[in-house]
Amino acid sequence: MSILSRCALVAAVALGACSPGEPAGATPPPVVQSGPDSGRREVALFAGGCFWSVEANFEAMPGVVAAVSGFAGGTVANPSYERVVRGGTGHLEAVQVTYDPARISYRQLVDRFWRTIDPTDPDGQFCDQGESYATAVFATPAQAPIARASRAAAAAAVIGADRFTTPVRAAARFWPAEAYHQDFARLNPVRYGGYTRFCGRAARLRAVWGR
Template sequence: MSRRLLLGFVLFSVVACSPGDPAEGAPSTEASAIQPGDSGRRETAVFAGGCFWSVEANFEAVPGVVSAVSGFAGGATASPSYDQVVRGGTGHLEAVQVTFDPARISYRQLVDRFWLTIDPTDPDGQFCDQGPSYATAVFADPRQKAAAEASRRAAAARIGTARFVTPVRDAVRFWPAAAAHQDFARRNPSRYGGYTRFCGRAARLRAVWGDAAA
């Protein structure tokens, strides 16, 4: 391996979507604090948007969101580990379960925001994370399906329906990932910042969504 290739491999191993070395801080096991105006009602939504670090970070800051938990959805293997999923064969996608207060933010609003945080024109992954486990999807239960489909149609119309490949899939069981995968962006800001810059995430989102990119 050339010196340049070796350097690139080392850099990628540092910033790729994998916990690697122990996190800088202890993982949080508590949901977000009660927010002003919280109704106490709770609903959940599940999104797969490539590396779950970014999906989790994007939703945690949204008013009305109580918590965002990284994990896996869409596969057949029960209680899959991270290593099993990234090796392939389980059918799971990296996903995030968002718990929210429906009195403060609607499910449709969450789906509308989700599109602006991903590149829905990429069928093979997101940014520098490519492969089956990094594919994108909205997992919707029967009550959510109509809103998710309507949101998808509206988003697809903005960039071209033929280009828009992210599907709305039937809701399936969500499996939380291990503690080392939770709250990664908050606990590891320098590494997460390096990861997003290396992957060119912001530039690609602007190319797809313009000023609306989240």
């Protein structure tokens, strides 16, 4: 979706053109801690289409300390949102997830990620189509075998390897997006709810994953 159409959609929702109601568009609840914070921190990087949704999904997981919206995988330093969505930079919208490995594992994060996207779409996600909305798991050398094993299990369980297009890519530099994109779902629940409803996220996820 272009800058103009996405911004126009958000403005329309703010005026009541859409309303929240889809499960995937609900305001994410506060993270419920599953145990004491160990103080340890590790980082994972995911591209799942609109970073508003990816960020909201991960922030709701116990053991996740922070999720930051931004860009990864491109060739331009410090890219702006406008430049990325115009195309040509090679960046994907991505989210950097900081987590406590004593409370949640990297495998659990990757397993959850698949179920929040449509990995059968190589060209974007839901109503957001184009190169910047493609999906990927950006993995370090240590993370890559775990991510690939998770991918294989998800594909075999439901979708099939031939239809599962989301790749595991080498780790890439992450660039945070502008401040107004951060915590968008939490700070703008009505607009975000309308956005997810318009995009049909929940219905498509049910169709892909059978839930």
